[in-house]
Amino acid sequence: MLNPTKAVAALDTDFEPKIVAFLCKWCSSAGSDLAGVSRLQYPANAVPIQVMCSGSVSPMYILSAFKKGADGVLVSGCHPGDCHYMKGNFYARRRLYLVQKLLGFIGLEKERFRMSWVSAAEGVKYAQVVDDFVRDIKVLGPQRRLKARR
């Protein structure tokens, strides 16, 4: 008979984190595309969600992702100064800085929310960001704090 405690332990060792990645259409999404067409090997844990601009990422998207059980949330946009809409990523930077501080304040592990600037030419950087993120989250294990229990 299957021992339930052992089954859980076995699950934890080959835990594959689920990462929600909000990628801006103009830079990071194209960057992730480049990583793909360049056939770079990087973990397949990030679920990309294309948004029009990192500045359009509402804090509610991030909270909602955590609530629905995401182990990590990545928001990625154009480098400062390169925004397609001129200043969307500056707004995003200020707003998401506060989100990050707030999540840290209530005691969510600070590694779980990350922001990055990835341009359309930086396929390698995107692969690196996801690789680092997955590695860090594998150490932390599944996110249970903000996940809604059903």
Added chain:
Amino acid sequence: MVKVEELRLHAAKLLEEGKVKGIIGYRRGTAGLYAEPCVIDRPVDAAALIWDPGCVSNLALYLVKDRKAQAASKTPDKRPLAVVAKGCDSRAVAVLLQENYFKRDEVVVLGVSCEGTGVIDQRKLAARLKGRSASKVEFDGADSFRVTIGKTESVVPATEIMADRCLECRAASPALHDTLYGEPVETRAYAQPFAAAKAAEAASEEERWAQWEHHFDRCLRCYACRSVCPMCYCPECVVDSTSIVITPETSAEEKASRVRWCERSAGSGESAMYHLTRAMHLAGRCVDCGECERVCPVNIPLRLLNTKLEMEAFEMFEYQAGDDITQASLLSSFRDEDPNAFVR
């Protein structure tokens, strides 16, 4: 010293001259020493106005309520409304003006100074009285309150029964006012600004989560914090999602797939979503009037979430809510020097 008599006379004069349609102020209610908010629209009633440390509520809320009532009314009364405002209330009015919720000439601010102290905390006073009930609390200089219990009057150090936010307050007299009663207070000698948020931050990550999980778990989702907040003026709150019109033609799929950011069940995950969203929506707008924490039936320290963001806004972006009605709001402005090191 605030001369309440002057305030009453001025209020009566404003009403007599028809300059305002009403005065939002405090009067003696049925809740003992705690004043009740009231709207006065006859000059004779102005004699009921009071100002003492029991005037805890934030009256800016009633300006918002009036605004909503006028917007819904077929015959709106366009005359301005006067409001008795302490330091934090006047900051709330300033934020509402900054957001163009109403215009400067639609509100007359009768500023009252907190006399160097502040208002009392009901929980702290109740703990101190040990079951007895006080009938009156008065200002007594910059360090103490005079508390009357039965027929005996005693002087209580202000720091022992003052509300936490008053201890941390940086501007105890209303900066935005048309008339000011009492002397403006320049410096404050109590706790450091953001002392409570800094103390909460000092705990480890596990301890902080244990605390907040406990708080979120207890939340009843009565939304008292939202109802009492002068900044929560949206006609429809994002957590309610009531604007979907359900007709006989609405398919089950449409009903099921409407966006619900937050479920109504009061689980800790859903409550966390609600409170964090509220904190983010108040970032750079919260004036730290402490009303959310005061009305919470299960004593969740909601002020901490807001003051944490207030602290970040002040320290990283040099932004203070209600400081200047012409400044761009915190989240609709940026600077090139904003922190960038946290981004990879």
